[in-house]
Structures are given as C-alpha cells and as structure tokens.
Amino acid sequence: MQITSKFHSKRGSALLVTLVTAVVIGTTLASYLGMVKYQNQSNMRSLYWNTGLPVAEAGVEEALTHLAWADTNLAQYGWTLTNGSFYKERMIGTSKVQVRMSVTNPPTILAQAYILDPKNNAFIEPPRTVRVTTTNDALFAKGMVAKGVIDLNGNNIETDSFDSTDTNYSTNGKYVASKSKDNGDVATNSGLINSLNVGNANIKGKASTGPGGSVSVGSNGSVGSKAWVDGGHNGIQPGWTTDDMNVAFPDVKVPFTGGGFTPASGNVGGTNFQHILAGGNYQMSSLSMSGQQKMLVTGNSVLYITGNASMSGQSQIILAPGATLRMYVAGPTASLGGNGIINNGSALNFSYFGLPSNTSLSFAGNAAFTGTIYAPSAAFTLGGGGNNNYDFVGASVTSTVQMNGHFHFHYDEALGKIGPRRGYTVTSWNEI
Numbered sequence: 148m149q150i151t152s153k154f155h156s157k158r159g160s161a162l163l164v165t166l167v168t169a170v171v172i173g174t175t176l177a178s179y180l181g182m183v184k185y186q187n188q189s190n191m192r193s194l195y196w197n198t199g200l201p202v203a204e205a206g207v208e209e210a211l212t213h214l215a216w217a218d219t220n221l222a223q224y225g226w227t228l229t230n231g232s233f234y235k236e237r238m239i240g241t242s243k244v245q246v247r248m249s250v251t252n253p254p255t256i257l258a259q260a261y262i263l264d265p266k267n268n269a270f271i272e273p274p275r276t277v278r279v280t281t282t283n284d285a286l287f288a289k290g291m292v293a294k295g296v297i298d299l300n301g302n303n304i305e306t307d308s309f310d311s312t313d314t315n316y317s318t319n320g321k322y323v324a325s326k327s328k329d330n331g332d333v334a335t336n337s338g339l340i341n342s343l344n345v346g347n348a349n350i351k352g353k354a355s356t357g358p359g360g361s362v363s364v365g366s367n368g369s370v371g372s373k374a375w376v377d378g379g380h381n382g383i384q385p386g387w388t389t390d391d392m393n394v395a396f397p398d399v400k401v402p403f404t405g406g407g408f409t410p411a412s413g414n415v416g417g418t419n420f421q422h423i424l425a426g427g428n429y430q431m432s433s434l435s436m437s438g439q440q441k442m443l444v445t446g447n448s449v450l451y452i453t454g455n456a457s458m459s460g461q462s463q464i465i466l467a468p469g470a471t472l473r474m475y476v477a478g479p480t481a482s483l484g485g486n487g488i489i490n491n492g493s494a495l496n497f498s499y500f501g502l503p504s505n506t507s508l509s510f511a512g513n514a515a516f517t518g519t520i521y522a523p524s525a526a527f528t529l530g531g532g533g534n535n536n537y538d539f540v541g542a543s544v545t546s547t548v549q550m551n552g553h554f555h556f557h558y559d560e561a562l563g564k565i566g567p568r569r570g571y572t573v574t575s576w577n578e579i
Contacts, residue, residue, distance in 0.1 A: 198242065199260040199275030206244035206258030207279050207573075209235065214254070214281075214571045215397065221248065232257075243270060253281040253571060276579050286569040287519055287542035289332040290352065290558030294396060294523060295547040297335050297343045303553040304348035306331030307373065310560040311493045320493055322540055322557045327351070329373040331558045334392045335360065348550075349376045352558070354383070355392040362388050396523035396544065397570055399500045402449050402475050403428050410450075415443055424448040424472065433478065436462035436485065444470045454478040458485040465489040466496055477502040481525075482509045483516070490517040494541030494559045495566060501525045501545075508545065517541060519562065529554055542566075 213226060213235075222228045226235045226248075233248040243261040248254040256279040261270035290306055291297065308330035309323070310316040316326045331352035335343050338357035345354060347367040354362045354370045362370070364383060369376045371384025407428035412421050421436065426446020433454035436442065442464045448471070455478035458464070462485035466472060469492070481501065487510075490497045494517050501508060501522025508525040510516065520527070520543040527545035530552050538555040542562050 195262040195264070195271050196275065198262050200277075202239050202242045202244050202260035202262070203258040203275050203277040205239055206237075206246040206260065207256055207277060209237070209244075210246050210248050210254075210256045210258070210279075211281075211571055211573075214248075241265075245274075253283050255280050278577050278579050279573050280575045281571045282574045283568040283571050285563040286521060286567040287544065287558075287562040288569075289334050289355075290330070290542050291333045291548060291556060292394070292542075292544045293335045293337075293527070293546060293548045295335065295337050295342070296339065297333060297548040299333075299344060299346045299348040299548075299550045301551045301553060302347065304346070304550060304555075305351070306333060306348070306556040306558065307351040308558040308560050312561045312564065316560075322559075327373065327557070328560070329371075329376075330560055331556065334394075336392055336394060336396075338390075345370055351376050353387050353389065355389045357392050358390055360390050360392075395569075395572075398523070399475065399502045399521065401477075401502070402451050402473065402500075406430055407449070407451060410442070415445075418443075424450060426470075434458075436460075436464075438462065441465060443467065444472045447471045449473045449475070451475045452478065456481040456483075458483055458487070460484075461486050463487060463489050464497075466492065468492070471496045471498075473498045473500065475500045475502065476505050476522075479504060480507045480509075481505060481522075482511070484509070484511045487516055488518055492517070494518050494562060498567070506546075510539075515540065519543070519566070520545065521567075522546070 213221065213224060217223055221233045226233050232250060236243065236245045241263040245259045247257045257276065259274040259276045261274045264271050290308060307327045309327050311320040316328055317323060318326065329351040331350060332355065333343065333350055333352065334355035336357045338359040340361050341363040342356050342360040343354055343362045345362060345364045345368040347365040350370040351373050356362060362383065364370060367381060369381050371380065371387045375384040407430035410422035410424055410429050410431065413423050415423065418441065420443040421440045422442040424442070424444045424446070426448055428449050430451045430453065434452050434456040436458045437460045439460065440462045444464065445467045450472060452475065456476050466489065488497050497518030499518065499520045499522065501524060503524045505522055505525050508522050509528045509530070511530040515538055517540040519541045522545050525545050526547045527543060529550045540557045540559060542558055
C-alpha cells in the first residue's frame, strides 16, 4: 500500500513558488540593470556631446583670433597650409579640436571636436563639427561712430557723404556739395536715453544708438535723407533712426617693434621743416609743434608716438602728393590744432590711431581735415570749424564725441569699400 505525504507535496509547491519568484526577480533585476546601463550610456553620450560644443567653439575662437593677429600670412603660429586649407590641431584638456580655414577671403571655418572616452581611451566618433562663415567688416562703415555719448552741440553742424572713387559723387576725388549723398550716418553703441544728441544739427544720414538708446533732436535739428533735410523738415524722418547698433571696437596694436627712425629736420624747396618723413617706420617719445613749425611727409610712413602729441599756432603736417601717413599715439592726450593736416589726397592717405592709453583727442583750428581717426578709448572734442564747408572729410571712431562750433562732416564712402577692415566676424554658424 502506497501512502502520499502531504509534507512532500507542500514542500514541492514551496519550491515551485520560490523558483517562479526567483525567475521574476531575476528578470526584473536584469531588466533594471539593462535600463541602468542604457541610461548610463545615454547620459555619457549626452555628456560627451555637450562637451563637444564648447570645444568646437574654442576652435572657432582660435581661428578668429588668428585672423586678427596673423595679418596676411596665415601659415604661422602653429597653422599650416595642408590640403588646400589652413590647419591647426590642439588639445583642450583631454579633448582635441581640429580647425580648418579655407584659403578664400573671407574664409570659412570648420571646427571638429573630439572627446575622449576614458573607458576605451579613444576619441569618440564622429566628432562634433561646426561650420562658420565670416565677413571682414569695414573699420569705417559709418561717418561718425562712438562707443558712448555723442553730443553735437553747436551751430550750423551738418553731416553728409560722398564717394571719392565715383565721379558721379565727387570731382577729382574731392567733396562737392552738389554731388553729396545722404550716408553721413552718426552712430553710438550707447543704450542710454538721449545717448545721441543731434541738437540743431542737420544729419543727412541715419542716427543709430545701442539697444534701448534714444536720439534727442532740437527744435531746428533734422535727421533723414538729403531731400528731407534740404526740404526744410525738422525732426527725424520715419525710418532714419535705429537702436540696433552693437559693434565691437578692437584695440589698436603697436604698429611695429624694435624701434623706428628718428625724423630728421631739413630744408626742402626753400622751406624749413622740423620733421621730415621720407617713408618707413619712425618713432618719437612725443610730438610738440607750435608757431609755424612744419612736418613734411614724402613717402609712405608710419609714425609711432609713445607719448603725447600736440599741434598749435600755425603748425601743420604736410603730405606730399602720393604720400601717406599712419600716426599712432600712445600718450593719454593728443591735440590736432594749428593749421592741421594738409592732405590734398583722399581720406585714405592720413590715418590717426589712438592706442588704448590714448584717452583724449581734440581737434581745433580753422584748417580742413582729410583723413580718418580711430581712437576707441579717446574722448573726441571738435571745436571751431573752417572758413568753408569742407571742415572734416573722412570718418572717425572714438569713445565719445563732443562737437562745438560749426563743423561740416563729410563721410567718404570709399572708406567702406576699400578702406581698412575692422576684423573678421561671424555671419553664419551651423552644426553639421
């Protein structure tokens, strides 16, 4: 006779339940571990991907900096001409960035960021890649520009424009009122209320401020097209003011290192000159001209003044036909007075550059000025005014502007087309 044990039956059921429970728990745990692994991989991929963008951006900044400092020779400072493009590779921590710039002008920049996977000790593929297109803006894209407040305080102040390279808008490259245009723009980066005070001036061009800034116009002031201003309208013509001015002003660099020649004195054509610049690099600790002292420039010259510059009395700087002068001033103050700069060429022939330490620049006297001024750290003061409407021909970029007297300011549009460039800026940014 066979007897079935209830104890053995219960023990079998318990074992079955335990096995089922173990399988369920094991399956759940395996699923959970798989989910954790996937989440960890996802988080690591996200981390690597997010890390790649600032590395690629660093590569773009590297290229833009190189464009600003390398001038015309891009194959230097670690950059090489490889496979039809300028190439550089560098490490940023444990990450690597490879940057390429096309040989076209303006160049296109391609930056590829490689992030190190510490688990495999290898760079992750594919790299995060950014393509950037650039442009090289004109240094003098507008007539009168400042970082801060512009105050046109005076009588009979006017701005307009012409084009010394176009016979339709100039005569023998000179400004003629009958051929003038209305691109005599005045602009400031300032976002302050009334950051641009037009007063009673006539602005034949646009008036621009930084975001949130505003333009103040006096009862007899006018801003707008040539037809609007010449038509006797007061106030601002609709569409001729903006508040989107936001331009970077790069610092002026020392023009050369290693020193330059000391200008000699002499007699040329029966006239005594305190300083003669015949072409090349010249350096002075300061410039002080008074009375009837004169400087003559006969070649393409660069004058670096490490201290202050001052012109008073009837002193003058004379540019011979075809000669050019680039004057760099590092001292805190400069005064272009006396009979000023005698430049019978275009505004491209004379350039004043104020280094960051040049914080004050004044222009006075009765002589006409033809040239450009770039002194982004200087408070620019204009006083007096000439005996006719030729006064100031060219363009200026300074920290602030305070105008007194009866100046007529004529922007030469040729500066925007063939003049010096401000530097490369980004026009498009795409991830590929």
